[in-house]
Amino acid sequence: MFGRYTPHVAATLSLGLPLIGSHLARMAIGVSDTVMIGWYGVEELAALVIATSFQIILFFLGMGFGTAVLGLIATALARGDETEVRRGTRMALWLSGIFALLVMPLMWFSQPILLALGQTPLTAELAQDYLRIAGWGILPMLGGLTLNSYLAALERTQVVMWVTLAGLPLNIALNWVFIFGNLGAPELGVRGAAIASLSVQVVQLFLLIGYAAWLPMARKYQMFRNFWRPDWPAFRAIFRMGMPIGLTLVAEGGLFVASNVMMGWIGTQQLAAHGIALQITSITFMAHLGLSNAATVRIGQAKGRGDAGWMRDAAVTVIGLSLVFAFIAITIYLLFAEQLVRLYMDPADPEAPAIVAIGAMLLMFAALFQLTDAVQVIALGFLRGVHDTRVPMWIAGFSYWVVGMPIAWGLAFPLGFGPAGLWLGLCAGLTVAAVLLLSRFWRGLRRGDWTAAPTAV
16 A cells, blocks of 8 residues: 555655755754854844844745746646746746845835834844845845755755755854954954855855756756846746745744744843744754655646646655654654753853743744644645645635734733743644645645646746
């Protein structure tokens, strides 16, 4: 019975493990910023949590264009449509660049926005200092994401992983120099972390461009030839597919960003602990995200061939692998919560014991939603593989903001559960999303919706 899944397991892991590695490397770069700023000061750590939350919500909105390319190219390749591969990727790069330039003013003048959201004057000022430098990184980040999707659909995920990994030691070295003022450099604190992040993102983008232009199997797509010429039908198609993905990501990411803001209302120690706990859970989430990306490719290939049975077996395989990773994460959280949080703190900091205690408690709640968080992101990967993005956007908005956010606020403040209440609300929103999204995919598969002839760009 299980023999039919063996080829799917091998193929999914071949695609997914390098993607997991690249996501983990990307997270490790963020972790290195958080850890090293945590050693620098608690106020700076709180500012970094808010600043990166602000930046990432804008990044989420723009990354829908690059994410849409993943399923679109997988389907086009399965149909042998070389032209669609080039058209879709080029216009996704166009849209990513346009979006990055449009949102930069929001980061340059972020201090009044953060003050209006209830942050302290010092936290808002430090966060704006960070964003005025790191905000420029949205352009290489979105461009890199689109090229990552392009290469992943071509099953060149190992290159994506190695390029991302190359940025980690560079980021740590630049942080050491610019945050703390080593090797004769000025001591810049959060601005030093921003310089390091931006430098790494630019280097990674040029590496990806160079590889995509060199790759022999991809030369037939002529990706960068006459790149400046617009393709308005493809532009509109990618926009229609990508914007709902971006809004879906904003709905989910906004839930966590809003929890950061509300945690800031409770206190600086709670916000610092919350940021640490979220980053730890984000690290384990990268396994599910990598499998979700692999699922998009595999399901997109099945759509291109019109093979419902193959699609079903591929979906079952990805869900099973994701649940294995979820149970491993739950075990780690339950056994090593305090030790994980301590990694982010200077033992000599007098506030460290309180932050460690709060962070360890939050990781206990994180164990509650590991399964549902895994299932909802995998279901989104399935639906993106079949180019279904609009209805999932509405499902996400309902789950995270009509269910999750009111529960989080109600438990945290009127009912007085504080940080624990916020995390229970996150769990509720993710659970509803998991049930509704997965149900939609299976229902469409049974009806044959996902294996109908796909529409070209």
